[in-house]
Amino acid sequence: MLKLRLSRGGSKKRPVYKVVVADSRFPRDGRFIEKVGFFNPLLPKDKKERVGLEAERIKYWLGQGAKPTTRVARILGENDLIPMPAAGNNPNKAVPKKERNKKEEDGAEAPKAPAAEAPKEEAPKAEAPKEEAPKAEAPKEEAPKAEAAPAAEAPAEEKK
Numbered sequence: 183m184l185k186l187r188l189s190r191g192g193s194k195k196r197p198v199y200k201v202v203v204a205d206s207r208f209p210r211d212g213r214f215i216e217k218v219g220f221f222n223p224l225l226p227k228d229k230k231e232r233v234g235l236e237a238e239r240i241k242y243w244l245g246q247g248a249k250p251t252t253r254v255a256r257i258l259g260e261n262d263l264i265p266m267p268a269a270g271n272n273p274n275k276a277v278p279k280k281e282r283n284k285k286e287e288d289g290a291e292a293p294k295a296p297a298a299e300a301p302k303e304e305a306p307k308a309e310a311p312k313e314e315a316p317k318a319e320a321p322k323e324e325a326p327k328a329e330a331a332p333a334a335e336a337p338a339e340e341k342k
Contacts, residue, residue: 184248186240186258188221189214198222201235201254203243218243221257235261 183206190211192198201219208214219235226232240263244250250258252267259266274282 184215184243184246186218186243186248186250186254188251188253196224198224201240201257203248216243233257233261235263237261237263 185204185206187202187204187210188199189202189204190197190199199221200214200217201221202214203216203218204212204214216239218239219233222232235258240258244264250264252270255264255267258264274285277285
């Protein structure tokens with residue numbers, strides 16, 4: 183399956199990505215079919231040098247059945263080559279990390295209360311297995327009988 187994806191280049195902590203068409207079985211930075219653009223995440227979003235795409239070649243490969251990865255789909259959507267993909271659900275993205283940690287500490291106490299309510303709602307479901315529990319006790323009574331039978335057989339073997 184063909185993919186439009188990013189291939190990492192650049193030095194340590196200074197990434198620069200190539201937008202490439204590659205077989206999905208090949209490694210991320212390995213063999214590819216064609217380079218169709220580049221992406222430099224270190225530059226500000228308003229700079230033209232941040233993203234460079236060959237629109238005609240990208241449209242050709244999309245027509246051939248190549249599927250873009252989520253990140254490439256967003257880049258292509260921002261450049262009006264494909265419809266913008268639906269936004270993911272990350273409610274903490276805009277919150278600074280320090281504030282996230284504070285909310286997690288405060289929020290850790292709050293989810294415990296709803297979690298306690300959830301088993302109460304599931305309590306009727308739990309009652310059904312309790313009714314089945316006496317059925318499970320019947321085999322336990324049979325188990326001692328089964329243990330007694332081998333004990334009776336053991337002396338018979340000793341007699342032989």
